[in-house]
Amino acid sequence: MAPKPDFDVAIAGAGIIGASVAWHLCRAGLRVAVIDAVGPAAAASGASDGAVSVASKKPGLMARLASGSLQYSRALAVGGVLEGAFSFRPAYVFGSGAVELDALDALVAMLGSLAGPVRVVKDGHATLLPGLGEQVDRLVVLDGEGHMPGHKAVRAYLATPGVTPIWPAQIVGIEADAVGVTLNLGARQLRVSYLVAALGVSTPTLFPGMPILPRAGQLIVTDRGPRGALPGALTAAAYLVAKTASGASLPRPPVVIDPLATGQYLIGSSREDHSDISRVDFATLRLLLSRASAAWPALRDRRVIRAFAGVRAAVPDGLPIVGPLPDAPRVIMATGFEGDGICLSALIGREVALMARGEAPQAEWATDLAALSPARFTALRREGAA
Ligand SMILES: Cc1cc2nc3c(=O)[nH]c(=O)nc-3n(C[C@H](O)[C@H](O)[C@H](O)COP(=O)(O)OP(=O)(O)OC[C@H]3O[C@@H](n4cnc5c(N)ncnc54)[C@H](O)[C@@H]3O)c2cc1C
Structure with a gap:
């Protein structure tokens, strides 16, 4: 029998993506742990321009996602969690x-x-x-464009009551099964129902197949x-x-x-x-x-x-990688945001939080998010092998 989970969801990585997912999950009443090898905004999220810009996006999918995320960030900034972190300009x-x-x-x-x-x-x-x-x-x-220093937004999201911070703690191994995921933190193990992997450029150290x-x-x-x-x-x-x-x-x-x-x-x-x-x-x-x-x-x-x-x-195809792993659906990937992670974080956080509760994304975004699925790389490998 699988051990009882310590948390409903563990978020690997306390960057802007992990922090946004954590906030959305805590609001829904889930028990959430955020684990980081260093601490909040220690990597790309603490070293960015912070532009929440639609104008800088490639037309099509990325521009649509950026526009939706900008709209949502603006809503969260008016008396919400991003007040003081997001500004118009x-x-x-x-x-x-x-x-x-x-x-x-x-x-x-x-x-x-x-x-x-x-x-x-x-x-x-x-x-x-x-x-x-x-x-x-x-x-x-x-x-209508915005600005959001990554470190300010991460701090705002993680200040939510209900987030259990675990840092500095490096995840050194992950074992997924049909009902949950076991994380190896070296000194201890953690059992969770779902894992969100928001590890940015370090993703391949734990997921060697990811083309980051x-x-x-x-x-x-x-x-x-x-x-x-x-x-x-x-x-x-x-x-x-x-x-x-x-x-x-x-x-x-x-x-x-x-x-x-x-x-x-x-x-x-x-x-x-x-x-x-x-x-x-x-x-x-x-x-x-x-x-x-x-x-x-x-x-x-x-x-x-x-x-x-x-x-x-x-990512070689210029799109982030977001969604459950095809062969380990309790592991949700949220990585590969290149120069767009601050901008996309509000919308992606909301949608990944749904996935980490075993639910489908909002209908309006289902097609666009399907295009970001990690399954696209599995499909490529299978074609190549045939
Ligand atoms: C110079 C520069 C300018 C940018 N300008 C903009 C901009 O104007 N607008 C915009 O939208 N985006 C911009 N970006 C991009 C944006 O910063 C990133 O897309 C975003 O911060 C990615 O966030 P993340 O949460 O995915 O990853 P990260 O912020 O990289 O977080 C990953 C976290 O995972 C942790 N971690 C890694 N391995 C492990 C492990 N084994 N165990 C535990 N924890 C681990 C790390 O410590 C880190 O804190 C810029 C980036 C750069 C570098």
Whole structure:
């Protein structure tokens, strides 16, 4: 007979995805343990820009999910769990040269077709935003996007009564059967009815079949300047091009300039195919800074006070991996969010919480979530073997 479960659900990983799932499960009255090798927001969730952006998504499935998640995050921010973590802000996407201008056309068309919370309020020349660099050919001004520092959202979600925190504790083994999952934490074992694996880039250490690739990104923080000079995030259309171009590295870094409430700027970020967060190099930072200060010349008056790197969990087909494992349905995967995990966390947390209660996702999202299922890789392997 299987041992009695210690918890209804264990969440492996206290990043933004695990924290959101935990909050949704606790609200439904389940007994939830969150286990992390280091602690909350220790990995990618603590090292991101925090853009909750529809504009930066690939048209289709990812844009739909981002739009739904943005809408839901906005609801959770009004007197809800994300109040103080999520904020609204205008967003600006700028471009120069034929490829970027085409990307801006595609962006305007995509936002029109979504009819979601993000809308184009102005589309024209650089003069629409006083202070913008003269080399910018076109600027699209958006309303309705959001910003959510990952560490703040993780803290807010995990402050919910009912979450049992278990950290620092590394999961070193997982055994799943028909009625539950046993976790090996080295010093002890934990028995649960369901496991949500939200391990980000570390997923393959416990699930070697998962096709997760590390994609590092370097970020820069400046000293404080006058507040409010730049009212919202300024994103290069090169970022949109990077989402559709094959290959991770672009000759021109797709820069995003985020004005922080402190008057500082957060400037990101590179995309590099490795997992070494100690690799912060001057050549990449110089490229980011030169592109950023050409777009926003006021940055030339600021000093860099810090640079750091984080690692995204990328998947070869560009989609996250979400859903029960075909051969171990009590294990729900929620990984591979690359540069979109902060944005998608509210919606994914809600839907994965349903799966971890043995229920189907909301009907509205069932088709889109089916496309993210880990079963797509099993199917590929079977085809290859045939
Ligand atoms: C430079 C950069 C900029 C980004 N900008 C944005 C942005 O603007 N907008 C956006 O939406 N997204 C952005 N992202 C992406 C976003 O940060 C990630 O998609 C998201 O944080 C992933 O969250 P997660 O919970 O899946 O994983 P993580 O935050 O990586 O959490 C995984 C957790 O699992 C734990 N863990 C690993 N192995 C074990 C084990 N064996 N036992 C126990 N615990 C374990 C780790 O300690 C970690 O805390 C950015 C990422 C980077 C690097």
